[in-house]
Amino acid sequence: MKFILSLLRTVGNTLYLFFLYFKRGFWKTLFYFFTLLLISVIVGMLLESNAKMSLLVEKITSLLPTNRIKVTIPQTVKREQTNPAILSFFGNNKQEENKVIRTKNYITPQKIEELKKIKGINQIVPIHNVDFPLGVEFAFPGSGMTFRMEIIGIGLPSVNASKYVKLKENKKFKIKGKEVPVLVASYIVQIFNVILENNDIDFKLSEKNILGLRFNAVLGDSLLGASGGKKEVYQCKVVGFIDVDYTYGLVFPEEFTEKYKKIYWKNFKKGYYDSLMLELSLENFEELQDTLKKKGFQIKEDTSLFKRISDFIQKNQEAVAIFLKLISAVILFLGMIIAFYTIFWMLKDRALEFSLYRFFGSSNLRIWLLYSLYLSLINLLSILACFQILKKIFSILGQSLSQFQEWIPAGFESILTEDFLYQNIVLSNFSFTTLGFLEISGFSIVFLYLLGLNKKL
Amino acid sequence: MKYLESALVLLEAKNISKSFRVGFLKKKKVFENIDFHVNQGDFLSIIGKSGEGKTTLVKILAGITHWDKGTVYYKGKKLGLFKNSFRKNLSFVFQDYKLIPNLTVLENIALPMRIKNTPQWKKKVRETMEFVGISHISGSYPYQISGGESQRTSIARALCVEPEIIFADEPTGNLDQETEEEILKLFKKVNQEMKKTFIIVTHEPSMLQHSNRIYKVEGGKVFEIHS
Numbered sequence: 001m002k003f004i005l006s007l008l009r010t011v012g013n014t015l016y017l018f019f020l021y022f023k024r025g026f027w028k029t030l031f032y033f034f035t036l037l038l039i040s041v042i043v044g045m046l047l048e049s050n051a052k053m054s055l056l057v058e059k060i061t062s063l064l065p066t067n068r069i070k071v072t073i074p075q076t077v078k079r080e081q082t083n084p085a086i087l088s089f090f091g092n093n094k095q096e097e098n099k100v101i102r103t104k105n106y107i108t109p110q111k112i113e114e115l116k117k118i119k120g121i122n123q124i125v126p127i128h129n130v131d132f133p134l135g136v137e138f139a140f141p142g143s144g145m146t147f148r149m150e151i152i153g154i155g156l157p158s159v160n161a162s163k164y165v166k167l168k169e170n171k172k173f174k175i176k177g178k179e180v181p182v183l184v185a186s187y188i189v190q191i192f193n194v195i196l197e198n199n200d201i202d203f204k205l206s207e208k209n210i211l212g213l214r215f216n217a218v219l220g221d222s223l224l225g226a227s228g229g230k231k232e233v234y235q236c237k238v239v240g241f242i243d244v245d246y247t248y249g250l251v252f253p254e255e256f257t258e259k260y261k262k263i264y265w266k267n268f269k270k271g272y273y274d275s276l277m278l279e280l281s282l283e284n285f286e287e288l289q290d291t292l293k294k295k296g297f298q299i300k301e302d303t304s305l306f307k308r309i310s311d312f313i314q315k316n317q318e319a320v321a322i323f324l325k326l327i328s329a330v331i332l333f334l335g336m337i338i339a340f341y342t343i344f345w346m347l348k349d350r351a352l353e354f355s356l357y358r359f360f361g362s363s364n365l366r367i368w369l370l371y372s373l374y375l376s377l378i379n380l381l382s383i384l385a386c387f388q389i390l391k392k393i394f395s396i397l398g399q400s401l402s403q404f405q406e407w408i409p410a411g412f413e414s415i416l417t418e419d420f421l422y423q424n425i426v427l428s429n430f431s432f433t434t435l436g437f438l439e440i441s442g443f444s445i446v447f448l449y450l451l452g453l454n455k456k457l
Numbered sequence: 458m459k460y461l462e463s464a465l466v467l468l469e470a471k472n473i474s475k476s477f478r479v480g481f482l483k484k485k486k487v488f489e490n491i492d493f494h495v496n497q498g499d500f501l502s503i504i505g506k507s508g509e510g511k512t513t514l515v516k517i518l519a520g521i522t523h524w525d526k527g528t529v530y531y532k533g534k535k536l537g538l539f540k541n542s543f544r545k546n547l548s549f550v551f552q553d554y555k556l557i558p559n560l561t562v563l564e565n566i567a568l569p570m571r572i573k574n575t576p577q578w579k580k581k582v583r584e585t586m587e588f589v590g591i592s593h594i595s596g597s598y599p600y601q602i603s604g605g606e607s608q609r610t611s612i613a614r615a616l617c618v619e620p621e622i623i624f625a626d627e628p629t630g631n632l633d634q635e636t637e638e639e640i641l642k643l644f645k646k647v648n649q650e651m652k653k654t655f656i657i658v659t660h661e662p663s664m665l666q667h668s669n670r671i672y673k674v675e676g677g678k679v680f681e682i683h684s
Contacts, residue, residue, distance in 0.1 A: 005576075006574070009574050009576060010574050013571045013572070013574050016571055017571065017572070020560070020564075023559060023560075024557070024559045024560070025559075352555060352557065353557055356555065356557070356568065356569075357572055359521065359544070359549065360544075360568065360569035360572045360573060360618070361544050361545060361569075361572055361573050362572045
């Protein structure tokens, strides 16, 4: 019983002395708390932003690899016309003798075979250009109006395009009867919305509701070029989005484009292509580009805005990361000096108190532990507050960014995932490390101070 | 063995030498081989010119300051610096009171007992405050009370821990004559009623009149000039 009473008394008195630290230096305690809070919030924000940026670059790089290039060969088009006064596109009209004969340089299967032999070319995706008259007619649900558009398109082999197909029934990206599955570039959604707005139609399309949209593709018809001759109408259905390259709006199955290229270009054969999308090994990226040039290929640059932005981010990420880390280090360094100075300031203020404690029988170990624990408690509270504040800040930022989700081109949705928006990357580690560092520093500073403390009695 | 024979000797310093470093290499000698003893119940005054080492001597005896050579005995036992067993039997009254500014009078008085985990500290604080006549200012902060009240608080803090010896370094140095008289009376009251031993560094003639023994510190030596 006596022991328990003594123990309770010791605990009570220790808690009282602990409380006195707060009572004695309330404003300085607050100052120290807010100094730590401010520094850790700023540094934590910079480091977390940097980590998010790195992750963003990683995601963009995986979607738009820097090692992906598009090549073509100089395409010289030759036109021969038996009678220039008459234009016919498909040549199967009555005036056979007046048909226009078009030829151009294609990438032949031999050329592709040559490329396949080059070490470092990891993937070859052959592309057909829609270089024959093709008009598009469509009506928005409920509008009753029909629109005609000229959209640049390409043809892709089913095997390469299938991974972008969303609707189950069109997984193979093949023509079914008169219905042609079509992939669209995501910027098309914005173009459609501009058309709707210009025509005072109170309807906004999103990527979700454009999937499944049907429209007519009219072969032999073109707004930009001459039209005439036999027209053939196909019903197309949007089955997915594709943003591998921004130089087109629609992607048709290869079998569809092949059929009409054969009719339109005299020298076109199966296995001939206009351009190739290549994935090169990064190790000898420059050398491979030189080899391709020597073999007569031209490298086409993707000049789309998204590609330019992603290139800019990728190129500058390192510089920005260094800049952010440098700023963080400087702020952390200055912050720590301020924090340590504040600890010294608080300790100096307590020199008399410590001396009295010692004089009245308190051991140095007890003073050290008591004061260090008091500092630890402030550290813990400020880091917890910092963690909560940063979590809130990044959650608000995540919410703001999520509003842009519908503007992100399809295929790139994985950039703004829930994980990316709301999961913190380095925040927990940062908080834990900072707290650990502060604890060790706090205990060491108090220890050193007590060692060198001049008695104030 | 000599110390056990005389029950009156409470504290004794033998052949104490002390010097301070002046600059990097030079040392200034304060004392050289001094002897000093305090009997139980003494009201002992230490006088001397400024800078002769009165405060240093008291701090050595109180175990606050290091000494270079010699031995200090308390009831025949050899002492080291900051020995808690010895510390619990002494207390100190400072010229500048050494009260913690952000603690109330009551908290200042209670602090040593809370550090030492003394049981029934509240009762003791109350009784001591009544004894020294400062019950009415228990909730006040040091900056709210007069010099005399501050010194009484400092005395109450010293008394609370029930010491055998009370050291006082010029305890009335900052006070007016009237307050000085009051403090002196209080010291005598404590000395006579509570049987506490006093070792006082002083310049005040009135303090000397009440002392049963007087030591003078001069030229690095200590002389007993009156007993």
